[in-house]
Amino acid sequence: MGFTFKEFHINQSHTAMKVGTDGVLLGAWAEGGNKILDIGTGTGLIALMMAQRYPHSIIDAIDIDKGALKDATSNVANSPFSERINIIQSSLQSFRLQTDNEKQSLLYDAIVSNPPFFINSLKNKVQNRSFSRHTDTLSFSDLCRHASRLLKDNGTFSIIIPFENRGIVESEAIMSGLSISYVINIKTKESKDIKRCLIMFKKQLRSTYNVVKETLLNSKGERSEWYSHLTKDFYIK
Template identity: 45%
Template sequence: MANNYFKFKQFTVNQDKTAMKVGTDGVLLGAWADCNGARKILDIGTGTGLIALMMAQRYPDAEIIAIDIDESACDQARENFLASPWSDRLTVVHSSLQNFVKSNAGEFDHIISNPPYFQNSLRSGDKSRDLARHTDSLSFEELFYCSNNLSSTRASLSIIIPYAAEINVMTIKNNSSYNLFRKLHVQGDINKQVVRSLLEFTKENVANCKEELLYIEKGKRHAYSEEYKALTSDFYLAF
């Protein structure tokens, strides 16, 4: 069973009220996304507030708005924001993305999301967990459409998805104003297949996409790669 809290170097994430606990996906995205120059960042599907907190730590000049469709998740994120050193720059809004876009068009310089990605798969029976994990509440098409309308003319979008969904997501992206300019493929272990894709898009023209590969472990449990430790060392206590 997961602990009721997860302690990082500069903040603690309580997770007793949310179905989705702190996980590697969120930490990877929060550590990797490039929000330099962004003054207003939107975290879609914030859950515990982990990624929003990481953005607040990394970008001291940015205001971060975090939204979630689940009321318990919003309560949890708000609690974690208030306990952090950056409570004055963190706001949580209880809303679906589809409703939020109606009154916040064009406001954000960077949008970041660890979105739901399961399609037509078996439900767990936990309503909050299923809401966070399945695309019923937010499809990839809706994510791109709403992000496109919420972002400013030079804005960026960062997401993490299963590697198997990358081709589908890139096809959907073609109906938006976004161009892919950074990609990170992640292997859980150097001897295993790629399992995650971190993708970063911009509305600006892109000549070449920067592509990288990262493996987390070096063939043995908890034997972490130097690249993974370097990426996450500002957050994990162990590094």
């Protein structure tokens, strides 16, 4: 069963990782540019959202899972953005630009990723779901190091992660030459603990950065004003 947004439809019959709030949040929030890289594209959701938000962008979307790539290829082909999104089967570690000389003009203005996040936890019995959710195939260290390698000096790297992983990711990012630019700590409801973090990194060294807190649902269990405004161009209702 798929998921229909205002300007495109997501078929997710071949991938274990379905459309979720994390991907929607990142795709609706991350900064873009003329050249964008989506790491671990899955169904292609975030790549399609970035293509909708940035109409002059060219997007490379990479993944290693064959089922996800099948869905992403189909979803992109059936979208209004098919000429601007390239679906590529590749791990981030082995992904290279078209030239060995990774010049600034060939690097990415923006990189986005909804990365695997389970560390030292039990594997799911469904193998492709396990690959998508565990850091075995893409550690936070590799994610930050290669994002820094592929990012322009003035570019942005945006991710969404569980709150409990924030310290690990920020440490790895700093070691990779990235600097925190903006953080949104997200709760489901005001009474709940923080569950997710949207984090934006840049290469320029920063001594301070903005941290804000948002909630997904209001006291009535409806989408909060922030969440509704952020996703208004995507959700049909």
